[in-house]
Amino acid sequence: MSLLMIGPLVITLVNSFQTVSYGVPGQFIGFTNYLSTLGDQRFWSAAGFTVVYTVAMTAGKIVGGYALGLMLNAVRAKARSFFLGLLLVPYVVPTVIGALVFSWLFNSTFGGLVNVLLQPLGIAPDWFTDPAAAKGLLVFHSIWHESAFGVLVLVAALQSVPRERIEAAALDGAGWWQTQWQIVIPSIKGFIGFIALISIMDGFRVFDSVRMITPAAASVGTESLMTYVYNVALGETQQLGLASAINVITILAILVCLIPFIRQTWREIKTA
Known part of the structure; x- marks a missing residue:
């Protein structure tokens, strides 16, 4: 694990202070890559979309997962297992395949079931070229694809809430x-924080769904930080040093966002 995680991280950090091209030894240039990144409007656009996307899909997963968790917690054990199995189907499907099939629901070329249902209501957004619609589609896909994880955690959390406290509150x-x-939410706030922590990490590194649902992400306004890194490192300019600097900045941003959740988890571990 040290070789697979710490090694690449060290290499990325070293490359971020160099100008690196394929097959050519890197040359030290100091903080030039960082200054170029922070002065690039495209980076800030990708960062802005990533933050909005992460906040929206995290909120959607927690609220939707909590609602589904309450419903599943109210049914019999066998029925609960059956419905949990259905909810887990999108989660176990690889993201690339799931995103492609999900996009077909909104693509009239492939039937566009959602478009057919919305047509009588006079709603016909261009899901893949309209910036607002495309961003909403990506958030919706994330909630559809990953909410099962939150539901699974929250169902277990809700079952751990003492029934005596709920009955006492009713009395x-x-x-x-x-x-x-x-009563309920304060009792499971640790579980909610855990879901938020995982969701924030997933949101900042979103890549597959953006590439599959909105291939022209840069022009639509749905380019995430990871797709931006991909374009810099492997696509348009092939500047590994610049891409490494973007990665380092992204890692630092993730750590800053996760500090409140890590502190909360650490407090609960100490008091457990």
Whole structure:
């Protein structure tokens, strides 16, 4: 694991201070790659989309997962296992295949089932070229593809909430919403934080779905940080040093975003 993780990380850090091309030894240029990255409007556009995408799909996974978790927690064990199995189907399908098939639901060339259903309502967005529609489609795909993980965690979390506390709240006259906000959610906030932590990491490194659903991401406004790195390193300019600097900045941004969740998890471990 050290060779597979720490080794590439060190190489990336070294390359970020060099100008590196394929087959040519790198030359030290200091912080030039970092300054070029921070001064590139395309980088900030990719970073902005990645942050918005991550926040939206994380919120969607937690809210949707919690709602589905409550419904599954209310049914019998056999029925719960059956529905969990159905929900896990999109999650176990490889992202590339899942994203391609998902895009067909919105592509009239391949039937476009969603377009057929929306047509009577007079709703006909251009899902793949309209920036707002394309961004919404990517968020929707992420929720569809990965919510099963959150549901699985939250179903287990909801089953761990003491029934005595819920029954005591009902006897005190608490309504359903009050019970959820004051009893259930505080009891499972550690699980919610764990889902958020995993989701934020997944959001910042999104690549496959962007490439499959919006191939022209740069022109549509759906270019993520990882697709930007790919284009810099392997596509347009093939500048490995510049791409390495973008990777380092992205890693630092992820760590900053994860600090609150890591601190919360550490506190719960210490008090457990």
